[in-house]
Amino acid sequence: MKKKKALWGLLVALMLLSVWSISGCSPQEAPTQVASGEPIVVAIPTALGSIEGRDGVRAIEMAVEEINAAGGVNLAGEQRPFEVVTIDTREHEAGIPIHDALAALERIILTEEPHAILFGAFRSEVLLASMDVIAEHKIPYIVTTAMTPEMQTKIAENYDEYKYIFRMCLNAPYLVMYLNQMMGYLETEFGFNKAFIVAQDVLWAKGTGGGVEAWLNNNNWEVVGFDVYPTGAGDFSSSLTKARQGGAQVIVPIFDMPQSGVLVKQARDMEVPALLAGFISPAAPENAWDVFEGELDGLINFIFEIGPLPAEAVPMSIEFNKKFGEKFGESARASLAGHAPGPSYDSVYVLKEAIERAGSLDGDAIVAALEETDTYGVIGRIRFDENHQVVYGMDPAETALGGAFQWREPGVRVPVFPEMIAEDDIELPPYM
């Protein structure tokens, strides 16, 4: 009887644990609080189970710890610490409806009454839907993952309502800009003029693919095909066959799902003689070479924002990697996501400076101060444009920076694009 009870207890405990991790709000006290006074509450409602979510939250916690250890935020003469609270929206998982993510956002706003929201929506679809919630509560919101340019369009169309929303990560048009410039380089350097695009069936990836396709068509490239895969797809043989038969010299993958790793391995398995150049999230971290058993040779992968890829041209990115490794361990540093950690870390400092400039926790005052931001971080120079998007470009002294590296034997990531951070020229892999 006792055994029976114990087993049922174990089952119930497991289920409760699961439910808690599914929808649980898990406030995390900021570690060291040198500063006194009421904390400034920063909420993070996002997909905590995603690698970008996990690393982004870690980067934010690291910045919060540094700021608190240095005395906190100077709010009109009073030193106030940051406090971080999180809630898991699970929006990166297939089948999670947008309204579930919105419910989580509402919940953390109502229960924790945050002064600002960082990291924000993981998916563009959720970001767009969240904008009305934010407008209603008038809380400064700095997003560092979702990439749709529709956010800027909405701000441009209705500034007064949506002015609380800012974005520090790369957006899809900037990614298209980087990809297009690199395609131009490949054309000039190697004479390539045939490409195949494969993208994930999510807003940002399809938008990016469409942007690249339009540019290629306008620049005398032949787009052999443009296939879109649902999140979770694990077989890319039909696209790879079409790419090979169409004579594509470059395959442009645009994915943030773990299963996209299959594409890299399958391309090698099918001996497709094309250069993969785009974004495959599982191939971005430093430890990916071992995970893929060396099958990444030649792959050109983008790091959306400098930070996880230490670049000599951006000294703070090297410092960021060092500190992250010391705090969370080398293994955590080696698995840093290629999107979100850099701007997430910087977003805390940008918020701190804005609050200090505003001298108030009033949403409108912080927004006005955020608009004046002009500072340097691990992603380069940080300035917002009129629609609250951080400006990205090619020179970290002037703008924030994204970049690309090429995987090379014996498993190193060589920065190759843009020129400011390139440590070597792009090389064609042995299978081409």
Next chain:
Amino acid sequence: MIESMLVFGLVNSAVLMLLALGFSLTFGLSGVANFSHGGIYLFAGYLAYFLLKMGLPYFIAVVLTIFITALLGAAIYKLIVIRVRGIVLNEVIATFAIGICMLEFFRWLGFVTYEYSLPYIARGRFTIFETTLDYQRSLIIVVALLLAVFLWFFTHRTKTGLALLGMAQDEYTALAVGIDSDWAATYSFAIGGAFAAIAAVMILPLGIININIGYEVLLIALAVTVLGGLESTKGLILACIILGYAQVITSTFFAPHWKEAVYLAAILIVLAVKPSGLLGKFKELEERV
């Protein structure tokens, strides 16, 4: 294009077969739809990963993974499902809850990074009909066929298998001739677990191990089982071939975007036209009546 479609259609069919065999076997022999199949599959993947990480030789790690996962399958029945046996709705809820708990437990443990992967059994490629095929996918085809043959032989030519089949056909009659119902169900859960582990060590090396895969496996297993017929090995093979090729054809001639819809369409069509499945017999009489 056609050659490639034929080859990868076959690979796709074999992958589906491996994913569905364990679920179908447990369902066919015990009458319990084990909705924790996806969780068990992923458990096997992570277990193999950690055993290999510990430095165990590949063969030993794989055998241990299959054995431990079989034990897990048996434990799920003996500890939980046995208490709700016979109440179909409760069986579904219990197994589904176990599966969700397992998957979310992995998430809670932090298995969300991209570092979890299993090695290929054999590296290398060969060309068939002008299509390059790697050894791993070739092995998947071979293992899927071997398991299907084993399953048919086991359930039709061994006393244990016949006892399990008898239990599945009519539990009361089987009990009357001395077959223990709980023993049979435990056995089928254990074999189902072992099959899930074999599928994991064969298929997961193609990409990386990710928690969401567990949910997809369940949908695949369900679609294949419904399409083929609950207890029919031949039906299972036929369903895998139909779904496998339908997906590749959809992906090649229409758009990859639509191929996931093939599963759902298959379930709907079969449930509407022939609820017992393509080669299922158990409910055929009821349908006629």
